[in-house]
Amino acid sequence: MQGVIDFLVSLNIPYVNASVARYIVLQVLAAIVAVAAPAGLIILTWLERKIIARIQDRLGPNRAGPFGLLQAIADMVKMFTKEDITPAKADRLVYNIAPGLGMFAAIMAFAVIPFAPGFAGTQMNVGLLYIVAIGGLGTLAILMAGWASNNKYALLGAFRAVAMLLTYEIPMVMTLVMVAVVAGSMSMVDVVEAQSGMWFVVSMPVAFLIFFLSGVAEVGRSPFDLVEAESEIIAGFHTEYSGIKFGMIMIAEYVHMFALSFFTAVLFLGGWQIPFIDVAALPAPFAAILGLISLLVKVFFFVFVMMWLRGTLPRFRIDHLLDFGWKFLVPLTLVLLIGVAFVIRLFAPGSSVGIPVAAGPLSGLGMPGQVVALLVTNLLVLGLALVVVSSAARRTRSKALRAVSAVDSPVPTAGK
Amino acid sequence: MLKEFEFVGLLGAITFTIPFVTLLLAWLLRPKKPNPAKQETYESGVQTIGDTWVRFKAQYYIYALIFVVFDIEAVFLFPFAVALNQLPLYALVWAIVFILLLFDGLLYAWRKGALHWT
Amino acid sequence: MFMPSNFDPSQIPLVPIVFWIMTLFTVGGAIGVVSSKKLFHSGLYLVLSFFGVAGYYVLLSAGFMAVVQLMVYVGAIAILILFAVMFSRRPMAAESQANRQWWLGLPLMLVLFVVLVVTVGSVAWPVSGAEPTADTVQQLGVAFLGSYLIPFEVVSVLLSVALIGAIILARGKVEGEETN
Numbered sequence: 001m002q003g004v005i006d007f008l009v010s011l012n013i014p015y016v017n018a019s020v021a022r023y024i025v026l027q028v029l030a031a032i033v034a035v036a037a038p039a040g041l042i043i044l045t046w047l048e049r050k051i052i053a054r055i056q057d058r059l060g061p062n063r064a065g066p067f068g069l070l071q072a073i074a075d076m077v078k079m080f081t082k083e084d085i086t087p088a089k090a091d092r093l094v095y096n097i098a099p100g101l102g103m104f105a106a107i108m109a110f111a112v113i114p115f116a117p118g119f120a121g122t123q124m125n126v127g128l129l130y131i132v133a134i135g136g137l138g139t140l141a142i143l144m145a146g147w148a149s150n151n152k153y154a155l156l157g158a159f160r161a162v163a164m165l166l167t168y169e170i171p172m173v174m175t176l177v178m179v180a181v182v183a184g185s186m187s188m189v190d191v192v193e194a195q196s197g198m199w200f201v202v203s204m205p206v207a208f209l210i211f212f213l214s215g216v217a218e219v220g221r222s223p224f225d226l227v228e229a230e231s232e233i234i235a236g237f238h239t240e241y242s243g244i245k246f247g248m249i250m251i252a253e254y255v256h257m258f259a260l261s262f263f264t265a266v267l268f269l270g271g272w273q274i275p276f277i278d279v280a281a282l283p284a285p286f287a288a289i290l291g292l293i294s295l296l297v298k299v300f301f302f303v304f305v306m307m308w309l310r311g312t313l314p315r316f317r318i319d320h321l322l323d324f325g326w327k328f329l330v331p332l333t334l335v336l337l338i339g340v341a342f343v344i345r346l347f348a349p350g351s352s353v354g355i356p357v358a359a360g361p362l363s364g365l366g367m368p369g370q371v372v373a374l375l376v377t378n379l380l381v382l383g384l385a386l387v388v389v390s391s392a393a394r395r396t397r398s399k400a401l402r403a404v405s406a407v408d409s410p411v412p413t414a415g416k
Numbered sequence: 417m418l419k420e421f422e423f424v425g426l427l428g429a430i431t432f433t434i435p436f437v438t439l440l441l442a443w444l445l446r447p448k449k450p451n452p453a454k455q456e457t458y459e460s461g462v463q464t465i466g467d468t469w470v471r472f473k474a475q476y477y478i479y480a481l482i483f484v485v486f487d488i489e490a491v492f493l494f495p496f497a498v499a500l501n502q503l504p505l506y507a508l509v510w511a512i513v514f515i516l517l518l519f520d521g522l523l524y525a526w527r528k529g530a531l532h533w534t
Numbered sequence: 535m536f537m538p539s540n541f542d543p544s545q546i547p548l549v550p551i552v553f554w555i556m557t558l559f560t561v562g563g564a565i566g567v568v569s570s571k572k573l574f575h576s577g578l579y580l581v582l583s584f585f586g587v588a589g590y591y592v593l594l595s596a597g598f599m600a601v602v603q604l605m606v607y608v609g610a611i612a613i614l615i616l617f618a619v620m621f622s623r624r625p626m627a628a629e630s631q632a633n634r635q636w637w638l639g640l641p642l643m644l645v646l647f648v649v650l651v652v653t654v655g656s657v658a659w660p661v662s663g664a665e666p667t668a669d670t671v672q673q674l675g676v677a678f679l680g681s682y683l684i685p686f687e688v689v690s691v692l693l694s695v696a697l698i699g700a701i702i703l704a705r706g707k708v709e710g711e712e713t714n
Contacts, residue, residue, distance in 0.1 A: 023422075030427040034434060080445045088452070094578065100435030107431045111424045121423035125668065129494060129601040130424075136609020140581065143616055147574060155620070159476050162613065166483040169609075173490040180497040186671060244442035248435065319533040322479070326522075326531045330486070334519055337493070338512055341500060345508050348501040418549070421592050421600075425552070474704045480617050481704070484610040485697045491602050492678065492689065499675025507679040514690045521694035530701045 001025060001119050003284050029121055037107045041254045042072040048307050055311035082243035087150055090240065094148035099245045102141035102252035109134045109259040114189045116272050116291035117280040127188040128176045131263060132169070135218060138256065139165045145249070146237035158237035160318055164224065167325035168217035174333035175211040178204065178340045179267050182374070192271035196278075197367045199270040203374040204340065206382045208268045210333055212302070215260040217325070220253060221306055223313040224321060257306060258299070265298035332385045339377040347373065478530050482522070489518050553593055560586030577616045584608050595666050598674065 008021040046061075046069060053060030061068030086095060112127040114120035124130060139162055146158020180186050182204065183194035201208045217224040238249050265271060272291030273279055279291050316324075347370040496503075496511050525531055559582050566579030584607045591600035633639060667673070678686045 023426075026423050027426050030423060030430050034427060034430040038434070080442045081447075083447050083449065084442070085450075091572070091574070094574065096439070100439070103435055104428075104431050107434070108424070108428060111427045121427065122420045124420040124424070124597065125671065126597050126601045129491075129598070129605060132490075133601050133604035133609060136605055136613075139609065139613060140616075143613060144578070147616075147620060159473075159617075163476055163479045166479055166610075166613070170483065170486045170490070173487070174493075177490060177493045177497050180494060181500055184501055185498055186494060243446065244438060248438060322533050323531070326482075327526060330522065331519065334515055338515060341497070341508060341511065345500055345503075345505060418592065418595060420597065477614070477617050477621070478701065478704050480610070480614045481700050482697060484606075484614055485693050487606055487610045488693060489690075491606060492686065495598075495671050495675035495678055497675070499672045499679070502672065502676055503679050510679055510683060510687065514687060517687075517690040517694050518697075521697040524698050525701050528701060528705060530705060 001029075003118075026121065029119075033110045033121070034107055037110055037255050037258065038103075038251050040258050041251055042076075044254050044258060044303065045072045045075070047303065048310075051304065051307045052311040055308070076247070079244050079247035084243050084245070087240045089150045091148040091150065094144050095240075096245070098141050098145035098148060099241065099248035099252065101144065102138055103248050103255070105134050105137035105141060106252045106255035106259060108137075109256070110262070112188050113259075113262050113266055114192050114271055115295060116288040118284075119288055119291075120189050123187055123189050125185065125187045125190075128180055128186040128191070132173050132176065135165075135169060135172075138252070139169075141252070142237050145241070149237070149240035151240050154237050154239045157239070161220065161237055164318070164321055164325075165218055165220075167322055168214040168224075168329075171210050171325065171329040171333045172214035172218060174330075174337055175207045175214070176267075178207045178333075178337055181337070181341050181344050188266055188271075191267055192273065195270040195273060198371045199268065199273075199275075201268040203371040204268075204378055205375070206336060206378040207333075207340070208264075210329060210336075211268065212264055214329065215264065216306060216309065217321075219256045219260055219306075221257060221310055223309060223316050225310075225315060257303065261299040261302035261306070262295075264302050265295055269298045271295055328385070328389065332381065335385075336378065336381045339381050340374060343370065343373045343377050475533060478525075482525060482530075485518065485521065489515075549593060552589065556586045556589030556593065558586070559583065559589065562586075573619045574616070577612065577619050580615065581608055581612045584612065596670070598671050 005018070005021045005025050008024060009018055049071065050060040050068070061071040064070040064074045086092065109131060111121055112124055112130050142161050142165070143158055146154045146156075146161070149155070179191060179200060182200060183191040185191065185194070238246060241249060272295045274290065274294045279287050279294070281287075282290065347366075492514070493511075496514075500508075563579045563581075563583030563586060567576045567583065570576045570579055584603060587607075588600045588603040591597070591603055
């Protein structure tokens with residue numbers, strides 16, 4: 001990106017000096033991001049309908065344009081020209097703001113993503129927390145939408161959606177803490193660079209899985225899609241939204257899904273890195289293009305996985321969802337965090353700059369040792385969790401069996 | 417540090433206008449024929465009886481509360497996470513104590529049935 | 535064009551502009567909280583106020599605090615407050631915000647305001663022009679587990695106690711409902 005700035009300065013346009021050139025480049029990048037994120041929606045909706053259709057053994061849209069590629073444009077035109085029906089007693093201001101806020105939050109999440117070596121909009125050193133903060137904003141938008149509709153079902157749907165989002169934000173944040181522990185920094189750019197040895201998906205597969213699953217729950221995609229459970233409570237929090245405002249809510253959801261894929265790719269799959277090739281060392285235009293392509297391949301892989309999940313799995317029930325979140329994922333991530341922190345500290349290289357600290361006892365084994373130890377810790381913790389859960393399930397089953405089989409004696413109905 | 421947030425500000429300024437532009441475009445393009453029947457609250461074709469009032473379920477509030485506590489815990493864990501390599505080994509024990517104390521709170525909530533969705 | 539030839543766009547005072555925008559958010563949000571007729575709107579104005587404060591943190595080069603403000607206040611506490619609002623009021627009811635005792639409140643408020651302004655203005659705040667180092671979060675972490683270890687652990691105890699206390703109170707209400 002510095003190269004682009006220097007090029008712009010060298011053109012000697014009046015009023016453009018180095019700092020102004022920097023602003024212009026940043027502004028152009030911001031404009032590209034702000035437009036590309038919703039525009040990616042067009043590709044995503046087409047992909048989704050085609051993939052789900054194929055999973056369901058049918059063709060999907062194939063009339064509007066070749067292979068149905070113009071279907072999304074047709075849908076967009078339809079949304080813009082639909083009449084806007086606002087319910088009579090709805091809270092007009094909040095009703096109109098909520099979809100906009102959802103879109104705003106979804107697109108703002110792209111501010112911290114490093115798209116290519118040197119091409120990050122910002123090197124914010126609190127990038128990981130920024131992601132979480134923006135997610136919280138999206139939750140607020142859902143609450144506003146459900147409330148402003150003045151509809152029992154919308155309100156109920158909004159409550160359930162927010163309960164689920166809050167539940168799954170904790171494991172997601174804890175996995176981000178784990179990433180910060182291993183990378184030693186909260187900046188997304190540093191996280192990508194810390195993966196030049198080994199991608200985090202290899203050294204921390206369980207953390208990756210938890211992050212991705214919690215992320216899918218955060219976005220509200222199947223199998224966690226009680227947010228828009230069409231058959232359960234009408235349409236959930238967006239029951240009373242029609243036309244372009246519904247379109248905006250859908251844009252927000254798809255952009256959020258897109259953003260989640262970007263995060264997973266950057267945080268766990270090495271972002272713009274390609275295995276065995278040092279992308280950052282290549283000459284400038286090639287490094288950027290190659291890095292961007294590599295990132296997009298990973299992103300679309302995750303997008304595909306999410307659509308695959310939607311087409312294959314049935315929806316979870318809300319109490320199962322919440323139990324799984326609070327009683328399994330949260331304790332699991334806490335224990336995993338302790339384990340990961342332990343391993344990283346043991347393998348830490350000692351530092352003589354700043355505060356002199358002795359090296360961790362196992363630092364002699366270096367990076368491969370660290371990777372293996374992290375992997376082992378992950379799998380051990382997961383195995384332990386599964387053992388605990390299966391023994392608890394066995395106990396509950398045997399208790400229920402005993403209760404059922406003891407028909408003659410009065411069965412004390414103790415609470416489960 | 418201010419430099420780092422410039423991009424966020426620029427992106428925010430552009431993104432802020434996108435919903436307005438969208439709504440404006442739609443307002444220009446769509447028909448406007450309001451009709452009282454169209455504007456009734458949707459309840460699968462049944463007439464709405466009474467105000468919109470959802471029964472108070474303390475469970476929702478408890479989930480939000482536990483979330484606040486764990487959110488703040490995460491906030492304290494992030495500085496610990498980035499400073500881990502500069503800390504002596506026994507500092508890890510203190511961090512584990514921190515995590516376990518809050519884990520304890522969660523266990524209490526679990527045993528008392530506060531996490532049970534009735 | 536109509537700009538003087540020595541106009542340097544990089545000299546546009548960005549910091550004061552952002553400062554005044556954030557002040558608008560914070561103070562405007564605060565005024566909205568107390569004067570809004572619908573309680574839900576008050577909650578949303580409060581969120582606007584939180585955004586303003588986060589902007590202040592950014593201006594003070596405390597990026598970590600800004601993001602924490604957004605994450606904790608907007609993402610968790612605002613939702614808690616809005617839940618409480620939504621559960622406790624008839625929805626959509628607009629209530630008058632007029633106060634009958636304004637003849638007592640206004641002088642008291644003016645006195646308080648004058649006292650605060652005089653107190654804050656008369657202190658010689660130690661201001662350093664130094665730019666904070668880039669690794670503020672690391673320094674925080676080292677401080678948490680070093681010189682501020684006891685407060686760090688006390689925070690944990692405090693959070694657990696708050697959690698347990700809130701559950702006792704809330705479960706009391708739930709059990710009260712279930713026996714009805």
